[in-house]
Amino acid sequence: MRSDQRLADLAALCGVFPEFTDLSGDICATNPETQRALIKANGLEADTDRAIADTLALLRAEAVERLLPQDVVVTCEQRARVPCACPTQWQVVLEGSQTIGAEGKSEGDIELPGLPAGVHELIVQHANTRQSVTLIAAPERAPSLQDIAGTDRIWGVVTTLYGIRSDKSRGLGSFDDLARLGEVLGAQGAGFIGINPVHAFGWGDGATISPYSPTHRGFLNINHICMDEIPQVPVPARSQAGDQELIDYRGFGQQHRAALRAGYAAFQSTASPDHRADLQGFTQAGGCALADFALFETLSETHGPEWREWPDALRQPNSAYLAVPDLDVTFHIWLQWLAARQLAAAQQRSQDSGMALGLYLDLAVGARLDGAEAWAGAQTLARGVSLGAPPDHLSPAGQNWQLAAYAPRLLRAHKYAPFRQVLWQVMQHCGVLRIDHALGLNRSYWIPDNGAPGGYIRQPFQSLMAIIAIEAQRAGTVIIGEDLGLVPDGFRETMMAKGLYSYTVVQYEKTENDAFRKARDLRPQSLACFGTHDTPTVKGFWDADDIAWWHRLGWINQGEKTAAQKRRAREKAALMGGPQKALPGLDACDLADRVHGDLAMGPTALVAVQLDDVIGVRDAQNLPGTIDEHPNWRRKLPLSIAELAQHTGLRDTATVMAQAGRSTRDRKPRKEQP
Numbered sequence: 072m073r074s075d076q077r078l079a080d081l082a083a084l085c086g087v088f089p090e091f092t093d094l095s096g097d098i099c100a101t102n103p104e105t106q107r108a109l110i111k112a113n114g115l116e117a118d119t120d121r122a123i124a125d126t127l128a129l130l131r132a133e134a135v136e137r138l139l140p141q142d143v144v145v146t147c148e149q150r151a152r153v154p155c156a157c158p159t160q161w162q163v164v165l166e167g168s169q170t171i172g173a174e175g176k177s178e179g180d181i182e183l184p185g186l187p188a189g190v191h192e193l194i195v196q197h198a199n200t201r202q203s204v205t206l207i208a209a210p211e212r213a214p215s216l217q218d219i220a221g222t223d224r225i226w227g228v229v230t231t232l233y234g235i236r237s238d239k240s241r242g243l244g245s246f247d248d249l250a251r252l253g254e255v256l257g258a259q260g261a262g263f264i265g266i267n268p269v270h271a272f273g274w275g276d277g278a279t280i281s282p283y284s285p286t287h288r289g290f291l292n293i294n295h296i297c298m299d300e301i302p303q304v305p306v307p308a309r310s311q312a313g314d315q316e317l318i319d320y321r322g323f324g325q326q327h328r329a330a331l332r333a334g335y336a337a338f339q340s341t342a343s344p345d346h347r348a349d350l351q352g353f354t355q356a357g358g359c360a361l362a363d364f365a366l367f368e369t370l371s372e373t374h375g376p377e378w379r380e381w382p383d384a385l386r387q388p389n390s391a392y393l394a395v396p397d398l399d400v401t402f403h404i405w406l407q408w409l410a411a412r413q414l415a416a417a418q419q420r421s422q423d424s425g426m427a428l429g430l431y432l433d434l435a436v437g438a439r440l441d442g443a444e445a446w447a448g449a450q451t452l453a454r455g456v457s458l459g460a461p462p463d464h465l466s467p468a469g470q471n472w473q474l475a476a477y478a479p480r481l482l483r484a485h486k487y488a489p490f491r492q493v494l495w496q497v498m499q500h501c502g503v504l505r506i507d508h509a510l511g512l513n514r515s516y517w518i519p520d521n522g523a524p525g526g527y528i529r530q531p532f533q534s535l536m537a538i539i540a541i542e543a544q545r546a547g548t549v550i551i552g553e554d555l556g557l558v559p560d561g562f563r564e565t566m567m568a569k570g571l572y573s574y575t576v577v578q579y580e581k582t583e584n585d586a587f588r589k590a591r592d593l594r595p596q597s598l599a600c601f602g603t604h605d606t607p608t609v610k611g612f613w614d615a616d617d618i619a620w621w622h623r624l625g626w627i628n629q630g631e632k633t634a635a636q637k638r639r640a641r642e643k644a645a646l647m648g649g650p651q652k653a654l655p656g657l658d659a660c661d662l663a664d665r666v667h668g669d670l671a672m673g674p675t676a677l678v679a680v681q682l683d684d685v686i687g688v689r690d691a692q693n694l695p696g697t698i699d700e701h702p703n704w705r706r707k708l709p710l711s712i713a714e715l716a717q718h719t720g721l722r723d724t725a726t727v728m729a730q731a732g733r734s735t736r737d738r739k740p741r742k743e744q745p
Contacts, residue, residue, distance in 0.1 A: 074120040075103060081127045082106040084134075085113050086479060086529030088514065094462055094557065101526040108519035109528050112453035113478045138195050139204045141483055144537045147188040147208040153181040157197050163206060164192040188541050190486055205486050209537035212570030213550045216676050219502060220262060220427035220549075223676055226733040227263030227431060227503075228256050229600070230682035231692055232295060233282070233318060233704065236711040239299055242315070242323035246413035247297035248712065249430075250420040255716045257424025259725035260734030263503050264421060265431035265679060267604065267692075267704075269295060269414065271364075273442060274328070274403065275371030280320050280704045281693075283435045283507065284474065286376070286442030289496040290364050291410035294327060300413055301334045317705045335402050353408045360447070360492050361407065363388045365400035367443040377441035388447055414500045427735035428502030428549065431679075434493070436508040437474030445475040448489040453478040456517040459525055460508075460556060469525070470695065471518050476511075479530050487538055494539065498546035503677075505574070505598075509552030512536065513562055536569045543570075551598050551677075555579060563594075573597035575675060577646075577666060578606050587645050590673035598677035601666050601684060604692040609666065609684040611691055613659035615639045624700055659687065667724055671731035678733065685720045686710055 079089065082101070087109045090100045101109075110117040115126050138155060145151035161181055162174035166189035173184050181195070186208040193206040217223050235244030235252055253264045269292050270285030279285075285292075338346075354361065366388065367378070374381045384394040414430075421429040437458045438444035445452055452475045459471040477490065498504055506512070513532045518525040543550050552571045554563055563573055575597040580588040593599050601609060607617040615636050622632040644651040647665055663684050670678045683692075688709065694701035708715075715721060728734060 074123065077120070077123050077127055078103055078106055078117070081115075081117065081123055081130070082110060084127070084130045085110050085115065088527035088529070091461070091527050092557070099461070102524060104521075104523040105519060105526040108455060108521060108523050109517055109526055112456040112476075112517060112519075113480045113528070114454070115480070136200070138197055138200065138202050139193070142205045142207060142531060142534045143193060144207045144209060144533050145183060145186070146211050147541075148185040150185055151183045153183060153193070155179055155181050155195070159195045159197045161193060161195045164194065165189065166191050188544060190491070190538065190541070205483070205534075207534055207537045207541070209540045210544045210570075211540075212568075213540045213543040214547060215570060216549055216572075219547055220735065222262075222427065222735060224731070224733050225262035225427060225676065225735055226671065226678040226680065226728040227261045227265060227426075227428070228682050228685070229265035229431070229679045230708070231604070231704075231706075232266040232269060234692075234707040236708055238711070238713070239297065240711075241298070241326070243294055243318060243320075243327075244707075245297035246295050246410065246417050247300050249295075249414075250417035251712050252715070253417060253421030253426065253429065254424040255712060256721075257421055257426040257736070258716075259721060260425070260729050260736040261725070262426055262733070262735040263428040263431040263677075263679075264426070265503070265505070266433070268433045268435045268507075270435055270438070271443070273371060273376050273439075274368045274406075275374075275376035276442075277321055277324055279439070280318075282433075282704065284472070285435055285438050285444075286367075287364055287444040287447075288435055288438050289360060289444065289493040290407055291414060293331065293406045293410055294324065295413075296327075296331065296406070296409050297413060298327075298330050298334065300416075301338070301409060316707060317702055318707060320705075331406065332402075335405055338405065349412075350405060350408050353411065354404050357404070357407070360496075361404060362400065363447040364407070364443050365403040366391060366395075366398065367446055368403040369398055369400045370395070378443075378446040379441055386446070387449060411500070418500045418502070422502070425736040426502075430501040431503035431505065432497060432501040433505045434497055434507055435474075436511055437472065437476060440473055440475050442475075444489075444493075451477055451481045451485050451489050453481075453517060455520045457520070458511070458515060459518045460516050461525060471525075476515050476517055477530070479528065483531060483534070487534065490535070491538055491542060494542040495546070498542055498548045501548060503549045503551060504543075505551040505553055506539075506571075507553050508556070509554050509566065509571070509574075510556055510558065510562065512539075512552070512566075513559055532565070536566070536571075539571070540569055567594075567596045572676060575599040576603060576606065577601045577670070578612070587642065590669035590675075593673055593675050595674040595676060597675050598679055599670050599673065599675035600679040600681065601663075601670070602681060602691075605695050607691050608681065608688055609663045610659040610687055610689045612639075613643060613662050614689065616689060617691070617694075620694055620701065624697065626696075663687075664723075664727075668727050671728050671733060678728070680724055680728075682708065682715075685724050686715070686718060687720070 087106055090098050093099050107117045116122040143153055158178045160176050163172040165172040172186055188208055191206040193204040195202055232244045232249055235248040237248045256264050267282040270288045271290040272279050272292050273286035370385055378386055385391045418429045457471055458474040458476045462469040512530055512535045514527045514529050516525050516527055550571045551574055552566050553574045573594050575593050611617055618635045621627045640651055643654055667680055690706055693703045
């Protein structure tokens with residue numbers, strides 16, 4: 072067999088796509104250099120022809136020897152049949168224990184009784200062969216909006232936590248600000264308040280500002296801790312930084328960290344017995360994951376935020392514990408305790424105000440390659456690659472996010488534990504969770520570090536969807552899968568069959584004739600919105616501000632700019648439902664009213680309104696493909712919480728939503744807080 076054929080066969084066994092279709096409809100073949108890089112990233116050898124032949128033989132032998140697939144997904148609480156071609160003795164060990172949930176003998180297919188939801192172990196034995204199978208017993212569907220909120224029509228407001236202003240602001244929005252804004256919106260009948268990810272940035276990192284580039288997705292950003300709410304701690308003075316238009320992350324971080332240090336010192340000497348007991352319980356519940364994170368944060372104070380530059384003994388948790396056995400990590404555990412208490416309070420206060428769902432949180436697609444999540448879970452991560460996306464309508468140049476990716480072979484070998492931990496942590500404090508780039512649950516686009524082109528690798532889609540359903544049911548959380556970009560055939564149908572809601576953005580909803588879909592034709596099982604943090608606001612769209620930015624940055628020439636502006640005029644007229652000649656008599660407020668009104672009356676289960684659009688903000692929060700050229704992730708809201716509470720645009724929007732039957736002010740949430 073020729074070596075290139077062996078490489079292609081090995082790549083296929085590892086789930087590497089031989090090709091994909093790009094935004095223009097062209098077929099992009101995955102070249103041999105990319106195939107080798109993606110195979111190696113999945114924990115296998117492919118450097119030489121001999122290594123390729125040996126690895127191929129190993130995987131084929133594994134496939135022949137297996138009695139059952141490595142993963143089996145069944146519906147919980149229902150009898151199930153697992154296909155098997157030979158007689159076996161078998162037993163099911165239930166998750167988190169050594170309890171035998173079921174056992175028996177079979178001459179062929181294994182008949183399982185109904186099992187509780189969880190990731191169990193199915194042990195099978197045939198002759199002298201004994202094998203372990205990951206048995207995922209999951210609900211048929213994740214919880215629906217009706218299950219959690221008691222309604223099938225709802226609306227909410229999305230905004231940025233970092234940008235909220237209040238009389239307590241010291242440069243960055245806090246969890247207390249979030250609670251107060253949630254109360255304002257709940258009083259207007261909104262069913263949820265959506266924000267950017269609140270994952271941890273990392274104590275030692277002073278450069279990261281994108282909420283989508285965290286150090287760890289399972290822990291919280293301590294920048295949002297409200298100093299006023301720390302028990303027995305003096306409140307620091309408020310500076311003028313709270314009134315600036317753009318956020319000074321570095322200046323804020325220095326002041327905030329100093330205040331947190333002082334707060335911890337005060338807590339140690341003045342904390343009440345109840346607070347100490349609560350902290351101890353939080354520490355025990357957090358287990359090894361919390362301890363590892365706190366160790367990473369403590370080490371980063373001395374060695375910097377990038378663990379790949381640390382001494383060898385510190386580059387993985389097990390050896391780090393041996394190298395620094397007496398290191399005190401309680402300060403960083405205390406910080407996470409504070410953040411978790413305050414975020415939980417924000418959820419409770421939002422729901423108490425009348426919100427049926429409360430917080431709508433966002434799960435980033437991955438964590439930084441040099442961060443705490445990659446350090447703690449390195450045994451399950453792809454090596455020598457980063458997550459990204461090929462050119463699409465979000466970013467015509469493609470994107471390299473410099474984020475760590477789960478290697479499907481390695482993640483499966485660890486029974487998906489890191490992924491489950493992150494889901495559990497994030498779902499604790501929200502009624503809705505949006506999974507960013509949910510397409511990555513089906514296939515991930517990996518970009519090799521060696522400069523080879525990127526390529527797709529298949530993920531264990533059914534297993535990951537089953538695990539999401541398990542965790543969502545346990546937490547009582549509605550799940551939205553962000554399905555923008557190059558969507559594989561059948562992806563949305565599979566996702567929604569599992570109970571997840573699609574993500575419908577009006578600016579991208581076009582027919583084959585390049586016309587906008589009518590609101591009445593949008594997917595009912597979805598959250599609909601006009602735009603996102605990556606798209607122009609309503610005002611920016613009306614004024615073609617995004618087109619001006621693309622021209623200013625040299626991404627399009629003058630001719631392309633003119634053509635784009637003419638296309639935008641047609642788009643505005645289409646959205647307004649009238650001729651282009653009527654546009655001079657209209658403005659962005661008219662477009663906002665029209666779009667929000669259409670969405671309110673449409674069939675989609677959830678409607679999200681950007682707070683920026685309610686109050687007429689021009690600039691987008693982020694311009695994909697830029698770092699310093701555009702003020703990404705730095706812009707504050709122009710109005711304070713008190714001013715928003717009196718804003719006529721908010722009241723008018725709430726009235727439109729209420730008239731469409733979407734208000735939840737008088738409904739009681741069904742989700743019980745953990």
